Every structure is written in structure tokens, then in C-alpha cells.
Amino acid sequence: MRAAAGFTGRANSTLTCGDPGVPVPDALAVVKGFASEHGIKPAAHVVNGSAHEQAIADAGWHVDLDHPGGAESLVMTGLLEKFAEGEAGSHDLPGWWELTAGSEVSAAQRHVLGSGENVCFASISENGTVVAAVRGAVVEDLLHVARLAVRPSHRRKGLARQLMGELAGWGLRQGATTCALQVAEHNEPAIRLYSELGCTEHHRYRYWVPAVS
Structure with missing residues (x-):
């Protein structure tokens, strides 16, 4: 989990890699709490096609199409x-x-x-x-x-x-x-x-x- 007063997406998002150790919806709830605590927008940095991408979508999250740098990066x-x-x-x-x-x-x-x-x-x-x-x-x-x-x-x-x-x-x-x-x-x-x-x-x-x- 990363927070830097909103400067850059990477520095203000949670990198989703590996097993969070809890169900994905519970992990995302922690992400939201962390973001609220640090005054930033809750965001998950997700590699396309990664293991948890579908579970994140099933939890009601969606791709940030309004991200200043564009919705997708290489x-x-x-x-x-x-x-x-x-x-x-x-x-x-x-x-x-x-x-x-x-x-x-x-x-x-x-x-x-x-x-x-x-x-x-x-x-x-x-x-x-x-x-x-x-x-x-x-x-x-x-x-x-x-x-x-x-x-x-x-x-x-x-x-x-x-x-x-x-x-x-x-x-x-x-x-x-x-x-x-x-x-x-x-x-x-x-x-x-x-x-x-x-x-x-x-x-x-x-x-x-x-x-x-």
C-alpha cells in the first residue's frame, strides 16, 4: 500500500500481487480504509490478466477510465x-x-x-x-x-x-x-x-x- 499525497498513480495505490491472505473483498476493504486514512482515492494497481483481476471486478470495482495518465499502461x-x-x-x-x-x-x-x-x-x-x-x-x-x-x-x-x-x-x-x-x-x-x-x-x-x- 502506497500513499504520497496524490502524486502519481503508482505512489498512491495498492499493488495487487500474490495472496492477500484474506478474501479479495476483505482485502479491498482494507485498501479503502488505508486510502481514507491517508486522504487519497482508493485504487488498486492490477496487472492485466493477473490472478485476482476477476475477483476485484466481482467485488464491484471497475477500471479507472478517468485516470489522468490513461486507463492502461505498458x-x-x-x-x-x-x-x-x-x-x-x-x-x-x-x-x-x-x-x-x-x-x-x-x-x-x-x-x-x-x-x-x-x-x-x-x-x-x-x-x-x-x-x-x-x-x-x-x-x-x-x-x-x-x-x-x-x-x-x-x-x-x-x-x-x-x-x-x-x-x-x-x-x-x-x-x-x-x-x-x-x-x-x-x-x-x-x-x-x-x-x-x-x-x-x-x-x-x-x-x-x-x-x-
Whole structure:
């Protein structure tokens, strides 16, 4: 169970994997209680086709079609050596936060994005302005990629590909061999980019929420 003041779906939902140890409706009741206690919307992070998906539906929950990031997301993975180029620096710049998180950065945002022992904030600047940014975090041999963003005025110039290559280089030097990233199913340009870098779909997931009573 995860709560972070509503910032991102993953950080404010209950991951449903394995046996909850109680009937699914009882487990979902605990999810609702946890959400109420932390002031967030109750949500279950469910892998498509997983063992408990039907039981969650039978309990009266439904896919959150209004989720800001889209109803369904892909998890893609790939080998870093296929697209690593150079090495990104770790730049915790104000412009990085403004581009990836907004003009006013909350404590929850800094906690979610800044936590971890091996985190990289990479960016590309032009005339003192951050025009592209990405976050990477290495856990064991896996590089988690998140918050890839390019300003609209600088898209279609290869900046996202450049950043991914630099981040992959950094990840290799930290001992990672594989990357994992999550992308909304409707974000076709991003999916195309990651596919061109050699990443493939590992699985999909959706957020489920209780029916409004």
C-alpha cells in the first residue's frame, strides 16, 4: 500500500500481487480504509490478466477510465547496452523540476522522485533553460526510467533519444544491465521511441477503483 499525497498513480495505490491472505473483498476493504486514512482515492494497481483481476471486478470495482495518465499502461524493458551512449550527469536543477513536475514542487513530489540511494536527474539545457529531462534510479541490476519530458518547442529533434542514451550509459556504470519504464498505451510516440531503442512490452496494468456508492 502506497500513499504520497496524490502524486502519481503508482505512489498512491495498492499493488495487487500474490495472496492477500484474506478474501479479495476483505482485502479491498482494507485498501479503502488505508486510502481514507491517508486522504487519497482508493485504487488498486492490477496487472492485466493477473490472478485476482476477476475477483476485484466481482467485488464491484471497475477500471479507472478517468485516470489522468490513461486507463492502461505498458511496462517495457530493454537491454541498456543496445542504446547506451555516453553518460548522463546528475543534475538536480530547478529547471529539471519545473519541466517534469510543474512550477510548484510539493514535498510529496520531491519524496517520490528524489528518494533512493542511486538516482540520476539528467537534462539538456539551451540558453540556460532545461528543454529535456529524465529521471533514472538503479536498484540492483535494473534501471528504472521515469519522467522523460521534452518541451513542445524542442520535440522531434532527437533530444529524448539522446537523453535515453546518456541515462543508459549512466545506468551501466552503476551496475545495471536492463531498463524498465512505464508508458500510457495512448502515448504512441513514446512507445515508438522505446521500441526503436530495443525495448519490448513486458506486461500491462490498470488502476481499479470502487464504484461510487
